[in-house]
Amino acid sequence: MLPGFTQYMxxxxxxxxxxxxxxxxxxxxxxxxxxxxxxxxxxxxVVLGADPASAYPAASAIEFIHTYSLIHxxxxxxxxxxxxxxxxxxHVQFDEPTAILAGDALLTDAFSCAVAGDLPAAVxxxxxxxxxxxxxxxxxxxxxxxxxxxxxxxxxxxxxxTLHRHKTGALLRAAVALGANVGGASPADRMHLDNFASAFxxxxxxxxxxxxxxxxxxxLGKSNNQDAANAKTTYVxxxxxxxxxxxLHQQYERAQAELNQTSVDVTVLAAIADYLA
Amino acid sequence: MLPGFTQYMxxxxxxxxxxxxxxxxxxxxxxxxxxxxxxxxxxxxVVLGADPASAYPAASAIEFIHTYSLIHxxxxxxxxxxxxxxxxxxHVQFDEPTAILAGDALLTDAFSCAVAGDLPAAVxxxxxxxxxxxxxxxxxxxxxxxxxxxxxxxxxxxxxxTLHRHKTGALLRAAVALGANVGGASPADRMHLDNFASAFxxxxxxxxxxxxxxxxxxxLGKSNNQDAANAKTTYVxxxxxxxxxxxLHQQYERAQAELNQTSVDVTVLAAIADYLA
Numbered sequence: 172m173l174p175g176f177t178q179y180m181x182x183x184x185x186x187x188x189x190x191x192x193x194x195x196x197x198x199x200x201x202x203x204x205x206x207x208x209x210x211x212x213x214x215x216x217v218v219l220g221a222d223p224a225s226a227y228p229a230a231s232a233i234e235f236i237h238t239y240s241l242i243h244x245x246x247x248x249x250x251x252x253x254x255x256x257x258x259x260x261x262h263v264q265f266d267e268p269t270a271i272l273a274g275d276a277l278l279t280d281a282f283s284c285a286v287a288g289d290l291p292a293a294v295x296x297x298x299x300x301x302x303x304x305x306x307x308x309x310x311x312x313x314x315x316x317x318x319x320x321x322x323x324x325x326x327x328x329x330x331x332x333t334l335h336r337h338k339t340g341a342l343l344r345a346a347v348a349l350g351a352n353v354g355g356a357s358p359a360d361r362m363h364l365d366n367f368a369s370a371f372x373x374x375x376x377x378x379x380x381x382x383x384x385x386x387x388x389x390x391l392g393k394s395n396n397q398d399a400a401n402a403k404t405t406y407v408x409x410x411x412x413x414x415x416x417x418x419l420h421q422q423y424e425r426a427q428a429e430l431n432q433t434s435v436d437v438t439v440l441a442a443i444a445d446y447l448a
Numbered sequence: 449m450l451p452g453f454t455q456y457m458x459x460x461x462x463x464x465x466x467x468x469x470x471x472x473x474x475x476x477x478x479x480x481x482x483x484x485x486x487x488x489x490x491x492x493x494v495v496l497g498a499d500p501a502s503a504y505p506a507a508s509a510i511e512f513i514h515t516y517s518l519i520h521x522x523x524x525x526x527x528x529x530x531x532x533x534x535x536x537x538x539h540v541q542f543d544e545p546t547a548i549l550a551g552d553a554l555l556t557d558a559f560s561c562a563v564a565g566d567l568p569a570a571v572x573x574x575x576x577x578x579x580x581x582x583x584x585x586x587x588x589x590x591x592x593x594x595x596x597x598x599x600x601x602x603x604x605x606x607x608x609x610t611l612h613r614h615k616t617g618a619l620l621r622a623a624v625a626l627g628a629n630v631g632g633a634s635p636a637d638r639m640h641l642d643n644f645a646s647a648f649x650x651x652x653x654x655x656x657x658x659x660x661x662x663x664x665x666x667x668l669g670k671s672n673n674q675d676a677a678n679a680k681t682t683y684v685x686x687x688x689x690x691x692x693x694x695x696l697h698q699q700y701e702r703a704q705a706e707l708n709q710t711s712v713d714v715t716v717l718a719a720i721a722d723y724l725a
Contacts, residue, residue, distance in 0.1 A: 184585075187585035187586055187590060188585070188586045188587075188590040188614060189585070189590040189593045189594055189597075191593060191597065192585055192589065192590055192593040193585065196585060239552075243548060243549075243552060246548065248543075248544035248545050248548060249545050249548065266525075267525035268525050268526050268593075268596045269593070269596075271520060271523065271525060271526065271548070272520075272589050272592055272593050272596070274552075275516075275520060275551075275552075275555065275589050275592075276584055276585035276589040276590075277585075278552065278555055278556065279555065279580055279583045279584035279585070279589060280580065280584040280585050281580075282559045282576055282579070282580035282584075283577065283580040283581055283584060285576070286573045286574075286576045286577045286580070287577075291569070292568070292569040292570040292572075292573040293569040295569075295573050296563045296569040296572050296573045296576070297563075299559055299562070299563045299573070299576050300560065300563045300564075302559070303556055303557065303558075303559040303560040303563070304560055306556045307553055307556035307557040307559075307560060308461075308464035308465070308466070308469055308470065308473060308553035308554075308556070308557050309464055309465045310465075312469065312549050312552050312553040312556060313464060313465040313466040313469055313553075315549055315552075316466045316468060316469040316545075316546070316549050317466055319545045319546075319549070320466075320468065337465060
């Protein structure tokens with residue numbers, strides 16, 4: 172199902188009226204990410220019986236937002252990263268103004284994507300609400316702010332969980348919520364899918380913390396040991412490697428248990444959750 | 449009509465989950481701007497017979513977007529401005545990461561505003577489309593990119609008009625289009641209102657170029673003679689002060705003429721257009 176989606180998403184870029192801006196947007200969007208968030212949108216819609224193409228606009232929107240967040244997080248004033256997914260970061264490949272603006276454009280255009288398509292206006296408006304709530308000042312951006320404020324100081328376990336619930340968890344939950352909205356899930360299924368997404372999101376972050384210390388830069392496609400270099404609190408720094416692996420396994424079990432409580436055939440989503448195994 | 453609006457807009461900020469982020473968002477949003485874009489949204493809705501409160505969500509959304517664009521334009525990597533509306537710019541008052549994130553949050557939350565309220569979902573979805581198109585890679589952000597690329601080189605008259613149509617014109621047109629959408633304007637009225645907004649937007653930019661050379665920093669609430677300092681092409685550098693004033697007057701006449709061709713009582717919008725006189 173992803174080739175059709177990728178083509179749809181790339182077409183959504185063609186609107187830009189400035190060549191350099193469009194080049195920079197495409198550079199980061201096509202930098203070889205896992206497309207995890209679109210995959211969650213599409214898979215959730217599909218297990219609920221929807222045509223996957225009906226979820227392409229929402230899936231494109233969330234990948235635009237994820238991509239913008241990486242560009243801005245990598246900026247010199249933020250994490251000052253040189254490498255992302257094995258390629259130079261946007262401000263290194265282009266320059267800082269271009270990276271800021273490419274991020275701004277991807278974030279804005281995400282909402283053009285979210286309202287596009289043939290779904291009823293109420294479904295598209297709800298998709299916009301889900302995305303904006305998850306990505307904005309009470310979601311992902313708040314998480315990034317907590318992350319900047321938390322650098323170079325020790326966070327408690329509660330503070331760390333709050334940070335990740337906002338910084339990475341909110342958008343992963345939004346991906347599943349978008350799919351549930353497009354697929355017209357029942358209230359009970361929405362609740363279990365949301366609980367699944369919360370567990371998956373937390374597990375995803377714990378896995379990221381583990382890989383930062385266990386994998387090489389080549390394996391990661393970005394610099395490794397960055398958390399220690401930036402003196403960031405992680406699940407590994409708080410619980411040790413073994414403790415972090417145990418917590419990862421707990422979230423994996425919780426994610427699968429929630430899926431099994433829905434009323435639909437969740438095979439596709441269960442396969443995605445195996446990423447945590 | 450504006451006190452009720454200001455209260456509505458300030459309430460839209462209370463959602464943030466991070467105190468520093470929220471403080472920075474409020475600092476720039478409440479920095480004493482003219483509220484021109486919300487005023488255009490509300491005035492257009494009102495001349496079409498709509499309840500102004502029905503346009504508060506869209507009016508808040510566009511002011512959030514305008515405010516984010518100022519914060520990001522002022523960043524060290526962009527215009528590197530120290531002063532805005534007589535106050536320190538966001539990255540000077542706070543720091544650069546906070547300014548980047550406050551801008552990102554305002555831009556994202558704008559779309560939470562745009563889909564809020566009791567209007568039919570089709571109207572709210574169309575408001576999102578109008579805003580995202582005007583502010584994104586084929587609108588305002590493209591204009592800002594052209595502006596960065598055009599610094600330190602001479603632009604032709606056509607290039608300058610293209611730049612301003614994107615950088616400032618698109619959002620002013622969006623303000624009127626939002627009001628027309630909320631007010632349910634006829635296709636003919638939408639066309640004349642859009643032409644009015646184009647003329648007003650161009651006149652607004654010419655006036656800005658004129659004031660940069662004729663007013664003091666205290667009068668402007670920001671540094672003056674910035675265009676010359678940044679070697680930017682302006683209507684004054686292309687046509688001289690007298691020529692720029694003539695072009696401003698032409699756009700003023702055009703704006704009023706378009707208003708007079710609508711089917712409604714345009715008194716309130718005509719009064720706003722007098723800003724150009």
